[in-house]
Amino acid sequence: MAVELIEHLSLGLSVAFTPVNLMYAFVGCLLGTLIGVLPGIGPLATIAMLLPATYALPPEAALIMLAGIYYGAQYGGSTTAILVNLPGEASSVVTVIDGYQMARQGRAGPALAAAGIGSFFAGCVGTLVLAAFAVPLTEVAFLFGPAEYCALMLLGLVGAVVLASGDLLKAFGMILLGLLLGLVGTDVNSGIARYSFDIPELTDGIGFIVIAMGIFGYGEIISNLSHPAGQRQVFTANVQGLWPSRQDFRRMWPAILRGTGLGSVLGILPGGGAVMGAFAAYTVEKKISLKPGEVALGHGNIRGVAGPEAANNAASQTSFIPLLTLGIPSNAVMALMVGAMTIHNIQPGPQVMTSNPALFWGLIASMWIGNAMLVILNLPLIGLWIKLLSVPYRWLFPAIVLFCAIGVYSTNNNTWDIWMVGLFGVIGYVFIQLGMEPAPLLLGFILGPMLEENLRRALLLSRGDWSVFITRPLSAALLLAALLLLTLVLLPAIRKTRSLAFVED
Amino acid sequence: MVIRNSRDFFAGLLFAALGLAFAWGARSYELGSSARMGPGYFPLLLGLLLAGLGAVIMVRALRRSDTGERITAWAWRPLVAIISANLLFGVALGGLPAWGVPALGLMLGIYVLTLVACLAGERFNLREAVLLATALALLSYGAFVLLLKLQFVVWPWN
Numbered sequence: 001m002a003v004e005l006i007e008h009l010s011l012g013l014s015v016a017f018t019p020v021n022l023m024y025a026f027v028g029c030l031l032g033t034l035i036g037v038l039p040g041i042g043p044l045a046t047i048a049m050l051l052p053a054t055y056a057l058p059p060e061a062a063l064i065m066l067a068g069i070y071y072g073a074q075y076g077g078s079t080t081a082i083l084v085n086l087p088g089e090a091s092s093v094v095t096v097i098d099g100y101q102m103a104r105q106g107r108a109g110p111a112l113a114a115a116g117i118g119s120f121f122a123g124c125v126g127t128l129v130l131a132a133f134a135v136p137l138t139e140v141a142f143l144f145g146p147a148e149y150c151a152l153m154l155l156g157l158v159g160a161v162v163l164a165s166g167d168l169l170k171a172f173g174m175i176l177l178g179l180l181l182g183l184v185g186t187d188v189n190s191g192i193a194r195y196s197f198d199i200p201e202l203t204d205g206i207g208f209i210v211i212a213m214g215i216f217g218y219g220e221i222i223s224n225l226s227h228p229a230g231q232r233q234v235f236t237a238n239v240q241g242l243w244p245s246r247q248d249f250r251r252m253w254p255a256i257l258r259g260t261g262l263g264s265v266l267g268i269l270p271g272g273g274a275v276m277g278a279f280a281a282y283t284v285e286k287k288i289s290l291k292p293g294e295v296a297l298g299h300g301n302i303r304g305v306a307g308p309e310a311a312n313n314a315a316s317q318t319s320f321i322p323l324l325t326l327g328i329p330s331n332a333v334m335a336l337m338v339g340a341m342t343i344h345n346i347q348p349g350p351q352v353m354t355s356n357p358a359l360f361w362g363l364i365a366s367m368w369i370g371n372a373m374l375v376i377l378n379l380p381l382i383g384l385w386i387k388l389l390s391v392p393y394r395w396l397f398p399a400i401v402l403f404c405a406i407g408v409y410s411t412n413n414n415t416w417d418i419w420m421v422g423l424f425g426v427i428g429y430v431f432i433q434l435g436m437e438p439a440p441l442l443l444g445f446i447l448g449p450m451l452e453e454n455l456r457r458a459l460l461l462s463r464g465d466w467s468v469f470i471t472r473p474l475s476a477a478l479l480l481a482a483l484l485l486l487t488l489v490l491l492p493a494i495r496k497t498r499s500l501a502f503v504e505d
Numbered sequence: 506m507v508i509r510n511s512r513d514f515f516a517g518l519l520f521a522a523l524g525l526a527f528a529w530g531a532r533s534y535e536l537g538s539s540a541r542m543g544p545g546y547f548p549l550l551l552g553l554l555l556a557g558l559g560a561v562i563m564v565r566a567l568r569r570s571d572t573g574e575r576i577t578a579w580a581w582r583p584l585v586a587i588i589s590a591n592l593l594f595g596v597a598l599g600g601l602p603a604w605g606v607p608a609l610g611l612m613l614g615i616y617v618l619t620l621v622a623c624l625a626g627e628r629f630n631l632r633e634a635v636l637l638a639t640a641l642a643l644l645s646y647g648a649f650v651l652l653l654k655l656q657f658v659v660w661p662w663n
Contacts, residue, residue: 053653167513169562173520176555180527180548187534187544194544195530222587225625226580395637398622401587402615402641405594410655418595422588429584433576434516452547464540 008361009131015362016369021064025366028065029373032072037080037385038396043073047336048212052407059344060359064366066340071370074316078115078309079385083108094282098304110244111305112382114252116375118310122260123371126317129264131364137325141350146457147468151478153451156330158482160440162489171440178441182448201416208339209411214421215438217404219428221397252306255285259307263314268321277315278308323348332439335446512574513566521559528552586625594618611657615642
């Protein structure tokens with residue numbers, strides 16, 4: 001097992017360590033951070049926007065660059081959280097609390113370093129977990145029949161609802177809507193074009209980039225512009241002394257270890273991922289009694305930055321596990337990665353590892369390289385990111401609109417996609433106005449066709465008997481887990497903390 | 506009747522309407538049975554579920570005793586400016602063959618997009634917008650045309 005692991009990792013490293021692929025990892029990290037740092041653009045919009053940059057590359061290089069973009073976007077998000085008090089994404093919501101307080105006290109440097117070091121350490125551990133779990137889980141995947149896949153997807157969707165920051169019922173609605181939108185286009189079994197209104201472009205379905213950019217790009221921009229500007233305060237002047245003191249180190253290490261452990265475990269769960277890990281880690285840090293002379297959490301304690309940041313990075317690493325081994329995305333960002341892989345003709349799932357081991361292990365190795373690069377890249381370049389943060393929004397948003405439009409157009413070289421992204425921009429703004437969380441929609445959109453196909457197969461095998469989902473033990477267990485998760489959020493005590501946790505939104 | 510929570514009420518209404526629309530559309534596809542699902546089966550199921558859920562959300566928004574959230578004012582100016590900037594960019598890249606509008610190319614398209622998008626901001630400064638457009642045009646030419654070699658009509662004459 002251990003020998004095998006080393007063999008696999010060395011195969012991966014030999015793929016990832018070619019100068020060309022190293023360069024793509026570097027470019028990915030750089031671009032990802034560059035866009036991710038910009039306030040108001042989360043990792044989803046960042047990945048969608050930068051995806052076209054990978055079109056021309058061979059699959060290995062493209063995936064390596066995408067992974068770099070993903071980590072860069074996440075890392076950039078925490079930088080914005082600390083310096084501007086703006087969580088770029090749900091997973092850095094808790095980082096904001098103590099990180100921004102530290103920045104206000106002139107300790108932005110150590111806060112950023114704690115986030116960077118915590119993320120790097122957690123990323124390394126997460127990568128090892130991923131590598132170790134990949135082989136056994138892929139074997140489990142071959143035990144999965146269509147019924148189990150359905151149950152797993154349901155579990156993932158329930159998980160996504162639980163994690164959506166808003167109302168549970170509305171989040172369920174968004175999932176259903178996403179599933180339905182995913183069905184638009186030609187049905188693989190009957191060849192009938194559904195909901196395509198005789199428009200040839202629609203028989204291929206709605207592009208996921210169109211939805212991601214319209215809703216997460218344009219919708220967000222319009223909503224941002226409707227709030228009066230000038231309330232943002234960037235703590236740029238007082239970033240000095242990046243390095244945490246010895247005492248800081250003593251305090252943050254245990255937090256990083258705890259966060260890494262929590263994040264790694266929670267990331268594997270379908271529907272789990274960075275957000276749940278970060279919240280759990282913050283709760284744990286809050287419970288641990290303060291050392292003498294330590295400020296309380298919420299008032300600029302370095303543990304409140306290091307723990308959640310480590311957890312969200314560990315979780316974003318291990319959330320690749322369900323995707324790479326079972327082919328099922330566990331959250332919206334992973335759903336986007338599925339779309340990205342499909343564009344490069346890779347169908348994520350257990351067969352990737354056996355049919356294309358160089359790609360699989362190369363990707364895993366490049367995740368580690370990407371994490372290392374981010375630390376090397378970001379700590380010295382922090383000055384540059386800070387400059388970028390002070391670029392006024394009135395210059396940024398036309399640029400974002402332009403890059404979205406160019407990106408959308410270049411997916412198919414067709415203006416149809418530009419009309420569609422405009423439509424989804426309007427829809428995205430309506431969603432924001434009505435308080436409808438769009439992330440579950442994207443996950444549903446990607447899972448829609450998969451869920452239908454597996455449901456169809458499961459019921460075909462059971463001759464139409466729905467009880468197949470509870471008579472097969474594995475499927476029953478997964479459904480039970482989904483049910484448990486659902487009752488858990490509906491319990492009054494947890495419901496209360498959940499709404500408290502999301503109050504920052 | 507007072508709508509206490511207009512945000513939720515209209516969200517529910519939207520869900521219900523879309524759910525019904527999908528379910529209605531599914532009628533024209535073969536339904537099949539659960540053992541042999543036709544193309545209409547799954548969308549009908551999901552559409553009805555969504556419609557039901559939307560109805561529940563609507564009822565809840567009416568009954569809720571707590572002061573629910575109301576819809577904030579619509580930002581028409583950013584909405585119209587951003588979406589038209591996007592659409593005009595599409596026209597510039599591809600033209601409108603049906604109406605005989607020729608393609609203007611990427612470079613002019615960037616100017617059109619930037620100028621229109623800038624109208625979404627609180628203040629519009631023509632000089633600043635033109636400078637920004639020029640910077641973006643140069644950047645895009647370098648990155649997308651020269652470096653990434655994406656396929657565009659770049660100039661009006663090619």
